Amino acid sequence: xxxxxxxxxxxxPSTVDxxxxxxxxxxxxxxxxxxxxGVILFLAAVYFIVPFxxxxxxxxxxxxxxxxxxxxxxxxxxPGFLSALWLSTQLAVITMVGVMLLMVPxxxxxxxxxxxxxxxxxxITILPIIIPPIAxxxxxxxxxxxxxxxxxxxxxxxxxxxxxxxxYRSLDSGLGALDLxxxxxxxxxxxxxxxxxxxxxxxxxxxxxxMSASVLTIALVFGEFTIANVDNWTTIPVWIYLAPTDNPRVxxxxxxxxxxxxxxxxxxxxxxxxxxxxxxxxSS
Amino acid sequence: xxxxxxxxxxxxxxxxxxxxxVVFDNLTRRFGTTTALDxxxxxxxxxxxxxxxxxxxxxxxxALRVLAGFDRPDVGRVLVDGQDVSHVPAQRRDMGMxxxxxxxxxxxxxxxxxxxxxxxxxxxxxxxxxxxxxLLDLVGLADHVTKYPHQxxxxxxxxxxxxxxxxxxxxxxxxxxxxxxxxxxxRAELRDQIRALQQRLAITTVFVTHDQEEAMSMADRVCVMFxxxxxxxATPSVLYSQPATPFVGQFVGVSSRVPVTxxxxxxxxxxxxxxxxxxLAAVPVGELEALLRPEDLDVVINPNGLGVVTHRSxxxxxxxxxxxxxxxxxxxxxxxxxxxxxxxxxxxxxxxNARDVLVATPRPAT
Numbered sequence: 001x002x003x004x005x006x007x008x009x010x011x012x013p014s015t016v017d018x019x020x021x022x023x024x025x026x027x028x029x030x031x032x033x034x035x036x037x038g039v040i041l042f043l044a045a046v047y048f049i050v051p052f053x054x055x056x057x058x059x060x061x062x063x064x065x066x067x068x069x070x071x072x073x074x075x076x077x078x079p080g081f082l083s084a085l086w087l088s089t090q091l092a093v094i095t096m097v098g099v100m101l102l103m104v105p106x107x108x109x110x111x112x113x114x115x116x117x118x119x120x121x122x123x124i125t126i127l128p129i130i131i132p133p134i135a136x137x138x139x140x141x142x143x144x145x146x147x148x149x150x151x152x153x154x155x156x157x158x159x160x161x162x163x164x165x166x167x168y169r170s171l172d173s174g175l176g177a178l179d180l181x182x183x184x185x186x187x188x189x190x191x192x193x194x195x196x197x198x199x200x201x202x203x204x205x206x207x208x209x210x211m212s213a214s215v216l217t218i219a220l221v222f223g224e225f226t227i228a229n230v231d232n233w234t235t236i237p238v239w240i241y242l243a244p245t246d247n248p249r250v251x252x253x254x255x256x257x258x259x260x261x262x263x264x265x266x267x268x269x270x271x272x273x274x275x276x277x278x279x280x281x282x283s284s
Numbered sequence: 285x286x287x288x289x290x291x292x293x294x295x296x297x298x299x300x301x302x303x304x305x306v307v308f309d310n311l312t313r314r315f316g317t318t319t320a321l322d323x324x325x326x327x328x329x330x331x332x333x334x335x336x337x338x339x340x341x342x343x344x345x346x347a348l349r350v351l352a353g354f355d356r357p358d359v360g361r362v363l364v365d366g367q368d369v370s371h372v373p374a375q376r377r378d379m380g381m382x383x384x385x386x387x388x389x390x391x392x393x394x395x396x397x398x399x400x401x402x403x404x405x406x407x408x409x410x411x412x413x414x415x416x417x418x419l420l421d422l423v424g425l426a427d428h429v430t431k432y433p434h435q436x437x438x439x440x441x442x443x444x445x446x447x448x449x450x451x452x453x454x455x456x457x458x459x460x461x462x463x464x465x466x467x468x469x470x471r472a473e474l475r476d477q478i479r480a481l482q483q484r485l486a487i488t489t490v491f492v493t494h495d496q497e498e499a500m501s502m503a504d505r506v507c508v509m510f511x512x513x514x515x516x517x518a519t520p521s522v523l524y525s526q527p528a529t530p531f532v533g534q535f536v537g538v539s540s541r542v543p544v545t546x547x548x549x550x551x552x553x554x555x556x557x558x559x560x561x562x563x564l565a566a567v568p569v570g571e572l573e574a575l576l577r578p579e580d581l582d583v584v585i586n587p588n589g590l591g592v593v594t595h596r597s598x599x600x601x602x603x604x605x606x607x608x609x610x611x612x613x614x615x616x617x618x619x620x621x622x623x624x625x626x627x628x629x630x631x632x633x634x635x636x637n638a639r640d641v642l643v644a645t646p647r648p649a650t
């Protein structure tokens with residue numbers, strides 16, 4: 001086809017319709033104080049903060065009274081800690097990659113081609129939550145081939161299955177907010193194949209869903225104890241529970257730091273997401 | 285069914301086209317027990333804009349989706365530039381498409397949206413940006429290149445979508461009711477702009493719409509579809525003045541139905557014998573009705589007339605007058621200067637001034 005030549009067929013800018021106006025700030029008056037909400041929020045905060053504070057106090061309290069940060073310096077040198085941290089990190093990465101590679105195309109396919117199958121998918125993906133982990137672990141260990149039983153990849157495969165409910169729901173919600181069919185067809189009509197469409201169009205628009213799915217997966221891997229213990233792998237949760245240390249306060253401190261780190265990552269992700277949305281909206 | 289078509293070649297004239305010819309060859313597509321396309325055949329000349337017009341469920345969108353490659357026919361072929369593309373994936377068909385719903389990629393600004401297809405084709409970044417800017421300028425959005433879809437109005441989004449579809453220099457441009465989500469003023473502006481662009485670029489375009497005004501004002505030819513079949517393919521003027529089937533006569537433009545009595549090759553309508561239009565062999569037997577356009581009727585004040593004016597609608601140069609005659613409601617166009625005396629309740633005579641009339645069987649009562 002010959003190259004198109006474009007002239008100066010320009011719409012009169014004055015006739016170009018105007019962008020949507022944001023809602024007028026008509027109701028920016030002071031909001032009435034919602035005491036009920038405040039009380040519930042306070043009680044929830046107490047419920048979460050008191051145990052956290054108690055554990056931190058137990059970890060950092062000196063026998064002679066007062067607090068000390070010296071247990072922090074003992075963490076790295078605690079026997080088995082670094083190898084447990086490395087194993088958990090590897091498992092988290094492998095699980096995250098595995099579950100995304102499995103679930104992203106699957107959920108997109110179900111949304112696009114088999115929307116009636118969504119309910120079945122919901123039931124299937126909730127099974128890992130319903131089945132007790134110990135029954136699950138025993139079954140998998142018995143049925144796995146011998147070469148895989150001694151590999152940490154078996155644990156990663158198990159974690160992929162355990163992470164499915166959380167990842168499926170995040171992606172399902174994210175895709176539900178998009179006009180998926182139109183976006184995919186627009187991308188394909190412009191010459192983009194399926195992989196390119198997923199990578200360039202869908203994944204960027206599923207950023208929030210993918211982030212929350214990733215955080216939940218990481219939190220799951222760093223918090224799962226039963227299956228890792230039955231399979232004889234010393235991950236961070238197993239180490240916290242079993243590792244022989246001179247100072248049990250260190251174990252508690254590691255658990256608290258893991259919890260705190262998860263909270264911080266979640267907060268960062270939410271803040272980053274909001275900040276990016278705000279920036280793109282204000283760039284006009 | 286006999287399908288009336290104008291030859292696309294006759295419309296080519298001296299136009300130098302960059303578009304490709306398109307042929308729908310006997311397409312059939314079924315969804316379960318529903319037949320969306322029923323032996324659909326249509327030839328589209330290079331650079332021609334053909335509107336697929338019809339009511340919901342007539343198969344027009346299915347036909348477009350088959351052409352785009354998003355759906356495959358059960359039977360038949362789609363030829364583009366002489367090549368059978370029936371089994372070519374959508375991404376390899378080189379067809380730009382503007383969708384009914386807003387289809388811009390939310391994570392990209394207007395420029396990146398327009399440049400997307402060029403990026404897929406591995407064009408250099410500088411070239412992509414330059415061409416995207418050029419196209420956005422062409423659709424009147426030069427000042428909006430860095431805006432994201434949520435910062436643009438519906439009309440602006442569809443302009444960007446049009447620029448994006450044109451950026452890849454498609455062999456065929458597909459428009460799937462791109463104006464239906466817009467308000468009337470923006471719709472009219474964008475309609476004119478799309479038509480002007482299409483004519484300037486001489487790009488083969490298939491435009492799906494259920495809005496006959498859009499189809500008639502934009503298209504070189506209009507293909508009226510009903511129940512998966514082509515009823516008539518013709519220029520807008522022929523479609524209006526010489527509808528080939530009662531469905532076209534009723535669907536396109538405004539028609540009044542009047543009971544008639546057949547006498548050989550004529551029917552008696554409102555006291556006058558008028559030739560039957562079209563193939564007499566195809567005229568059904570039994571009770572018949574004539575389909576009359578508003579301009580086919582004359583209305584004259586007569587205190588002893590059988591008709592009574594029931595309503596008036598001012599349309600500018602003409603006024604549409606509703607007249608009740610023997611239980612039948614007729615709509616006639618009268619010059620506005622003459623319509624001033626036609627108050628509601630005025631007794632009138634109504635006569636037919638048409639050279640011939642289309643007849644059909646009465647519609648079943650609903």
